[in-house]
Amino acid sequence: MLRFLLRRVTLIIPTFVGVTFLSFMLIHLVPGDPIEVRVGEHGIAPERLAQLRHEFGLDQPLWQQFLTYEVQLAHGDLGVSVVTRDTVWNEFTTLFPATVELAVCAIIFAMVVGLPLGVIAAVRRGSAFDYGLMGLSVTGASMPIFWWGLMVILVFSVSLGWTPVSGRISDIYFVEPWSGFMLVDCWFADEAGACASAWGHLILPMIVLGTIPLATIARMTRSSMLEVLNEDYIRTARAKGLSVPRVVVVHALRNALIPVVTVIGLSVSSLLGGAILTETIFSWPGVGHWLVESIQRRDYPVLQGGTLLVAVLVILVNLGVDVTYSFLNPRIRR
């Protein structure tokens, strides 16, 4: 087990270097630099431009900028935003809880709805329910988030008026960002209705972000269950006279879950990708929204640092998945 972990952890280092290199090169390929992007028609004095470029190291050759950045990273310094002059770490930690809150709720929603649907579809294989569900799940998995997000806003917020349009909580509530998780912080606001408002704001983004993982989980659960249900030991269990729910839940589902866990783990990275779009549509002040802004502002340190932190997360989650998987399926440890 230890060797397995060690091997996985060692692989992380080259991945980090690769990620920093890619994010660095990609943003530098985009024309315009952070200072020129901020200058409007009023222009900027050449001396001031030179001074700012020097201050942010933009006057150095690209390879040198990259080396400086790597050294800086090795010292644990992610840099300072060109726009706000706040540290990248500070900005990230302020916004990250919002993204976590959204992503966790979305994945819980996907599991709570997706797993039972998948199981039912497998048990009733070939039924109308099965075909209907599989058709829907293909639609769900291929739904473009930006379109789906705007559609649910139009229907539920604008036409029906059931849910709020965007944000994390109604602007009338004053909530101190104690933990950064609105669902926690709202309990400390002595204003009635704050938590209901926070939940109300979460519901649409959660559904939108959870749609793709939900569809994937439902499909995966179904096919994995089908495989397991045909195994000999299931037949044996049935032959012993066990009840159907017991066979399905205790004997089949537990074994069917192995690939599903992998799918859930892998959807964390797609969740973070989806969060970028979802956060932008719902003005959800999280990391995804922040990264999009940083591209538009050519805020190199934020974009590079933010991408790196997100990459670290994805790697750690994948590692976590591998470890969990090895517990569920001891064969992989060898």
Place this chain on the structure above:
Amino acid sequence: MRGGITRRPERGAASDKIIQGVNLDMSNRVIIASCALVLAAVVGGVAGPAQAKTFVYCSEGSPENFNPMLNTTGTTFDANRPVYDRLVDFGYGTTEVVPALAEKWDASEDGLVFTFHLRHNVKWQSNKNFKPTRNFNADDVLFSFERQWKDSNPYHKVSGGGYDYFSDMDMPKLLKSIDKIDDYTVRFVLTQPNAPFVADLAMDFATIQSKEYADALTKMGKPELIDQEPIGTGPFEFVQYVKDATIRYRAFKDYWGTKPKIDTLVYSINKDPSVRLAKLRANECQMSFGPSPADLLSIRADKNLTLMSQPGLNIGYLAMNVQKKPFDDVRVRQAINMAIDKKAILDAVYQGSGLPAKNLIPPTMWSYNNNVQDYKFDPAAAKKLLAEAGYPDGFETDLWAMPVQRPYNPDARRIGELMQADLAKVGVKAKIVSFEWGEYRKRVQAGEHMMAQLGWTGDNGDPDNFFVPLAACSAKGSAPHWCNKEYDDLVVQAAKVPSQAERTKLYMQAQVVMHREAPFFLIAHSVVHLPMRSNVVGYKMSPFGTHRFDYVDLK
């Protein structure tokens, strides 16, 4: 920092009680969560403001920080305006300069010395780090200007220390000294006469910060907080900024001027215009920043909404580079002015959000010369003029179009195509060229273009702010690269004389010269729209396109 205002929306309260009830009965968090979700969805315990005195403005972006001295963007200025004051201000909804922290001011005969008499009993706001012990006085004025001006000021380097606006307005060259005569009198001495000087001090960069707050933060070892947790003398106190989400203010009860009618002001940050509009329709905000042109019709049709509109303080134009043939010939430039159908551009691209431009400055600005007659759209006359200039078969040129949407030009590419089609009819073959935005400006400044679209948004309401940077000889890298002695003498002279009547005459003449010489094809002054709920009263649009909420109320 808790506001003293109680806001208890009834619907929200009801749903909260139900949630607490569930909590007591079942200790299963998942069930609580699902119940809350369903409840929130069904009850919608999240509706708009329940109490009239919270005003939510759907703004378009996050401020860079809370000090306008360090910034140049309208978004940041808007976020700071509730908190801070300046020595002078622009009148509500006008470009007229009115007293603010200075009750009055005198200018010397030679226009070199300005003496400001400061207002007494102006209170500073407070926060958890700072409780003021004195009122606003001359020390604060000196601190605020010296911070931007002098290296020796301990705050000069704080928060990056870039005072671009202060430099852009030529303050370092213009200022000779700033002296405290007594606690309530400050004297500014200039190196040369400058008529727009007082108007410049009404701009956001000339914000007054508290010296006492700065000193207190220095003692705490956290000087940068001055630009993050602002203390000002303005109508609203800063309460909280949640990055990329909301900025919250409350009315400052000791404000020296007319007290705001609302208790709480919230900026709800939403980059997407369709989301802002959806929030406005749902009454989650009561006013929203610039809508998409496509939504204007439906906003007008919605009886819950009001749409305010006003020509912006801007100009969109096509500049002809007079340093390059054939645009060195005035006849060619005039011919271009006759060859392009301005009305078609306004109809097709601005879609009712543009006012045809015949002068560089918009008609809302003083000294606008309404006697200037715009060139008529007349391709035959244009062709004749071109033939006279020696181009009977026309010529080839490039026509640059910005890659981005600007306040004065919604779609440069589309405008370029319309111009291209019109020009082709008089034999001028124009090729549309574009670059990345930063690159575009740099190349226009360097004069690489023959014809280029560009524009300007004014910021101090003074005609000098248009006539000099866009077309004077001193404006290095202006888009037409035009330097006309007659025009230049007029605008340079106008900046020196203190009398506005005298200046008006000079600027009017300058507009006649510019019309005759035609270095630009002037396209339009775009109209700025501001949608709001119908119950919003007391709001006036600023000609500068800025937003302020000291007089706004909900009925």
